[in-house]
């Protein structure tokens with residue numbers, strides 16, 4: 001990506017994305033960096049952790065992300081192999097492009113892999129969405145978050161509790177900047193273009209009668225290994241969702257991991273297609289439209305917990321914990337775990353109009369990326385004055 005007159009003291013800002021939840025975070029950052037004056041040169045690197053059209057290209061289009069300058073095409077593998085492969089392929093880029101810093105977002109394997117490579121080569125790293133903690137080390141993302149934050153140089157947080165988490169891990173406040181939530185920048189950007197739910201169903205070849213004749217519908221997403229990788233757990237969750245669907249029709253956007261496991265574990269018969277519509281992974285604008293029109297969203301996604309709070313739609317999180325407590329304290333989110341009775345009670349309350357009403361958290365205002373760009377420039381300029389580029 002070329003810019004007019006970038007600051008000659010600084011190498012390009014190398015922005016990294018890898019998996020689906022990274023794209024909505026990076027899109028507003030790239031726009032804010034492009035609009036920043038003085039200009040900063042930028043490079044967009046896609047690790048290729050997610051590669052299907054549905055999981056990657058479609059989101060690039062919806063979010064108006066530029067084509068990546070470099071795609072490392074790592075693909076799927078075990079955590080160790082995927083992380084190692086990103087590291088191996090990312091390292092030469094730092095020698096070739098000599099970036100002033102690497103910007104990583106979120107908590108996926110690509111986030112940690114590129115952070116490790118950069119810091120070991122003395123390239124500073126900025127981590128956007130730092131300090132979130134579920135305190136559940138069985139989640140691969142929790143390991144990625146802790147390790148990334150420990151070694152990254154500049155940490156941008158989405159909520160005030162994140163700084164307390166970082167302080168508990170010995171990270172001092174001078175490395176941290178409370179910038180707000182870039183995910184919400186994308187909601188603000190995308191909301192006016194969100195796709196009509198009936199059109200989304202039609203485009204997927206599903207008769208939209210299900211939504212037309214019902215007085216509401218729920219949206220479901222599930223992809224956490226803890227929910228979908230064990231046959232008994234997945235079966236029990238699908239049974240509970242079947243009971244929810246008998247009260248309120250459901251639209252279930254299936255992650256490839258979940259679709260694969262439903263088939264592998266022989267669970268397809270648990271889904272009543274007259275009450276529960278299965279869709280492939282959805283684009284950003286389709287998902288935004290589906291969520292905005294929903295009575296309730298049932299999910300184990302971190303991003304959806306935040307997006308539903310921003311949209312004011314009740315969210316039931318099918319996990320025991322969340323790294324995004326502000327969505328529970330101030331937003332529309334309730335942690336229901338996998339408890340059948342709790343899920344059904346919460347759904348009944350929402351259908352009866354007793355759903356949780358939240359408010360918008362501080363600095364979830366659509367301008368987080370601008371604050372990040374402004375801070376990043378100041379921080380990089382101060383570093384460049386101390387250690388000029390040779």
Ligand code: UD1
Nearest residue numbers: 019020021049050051052055076108109110140141256257
């Ligand atoms: C990853 C992230 C998770 C994030 C999620 C969003 C890590 C540790 N996990 O989990 O934090 O919430 O993305 O989707 O980084 N697959 C495809 N096509 C693709 C990508 C994946 O079919 O484009 C299938 C493959 O079978 C793959 C499986 O999905 O093995 C899981 O993909 P992977 O990237 O390993 O993890 P996610 O579960 O997507």
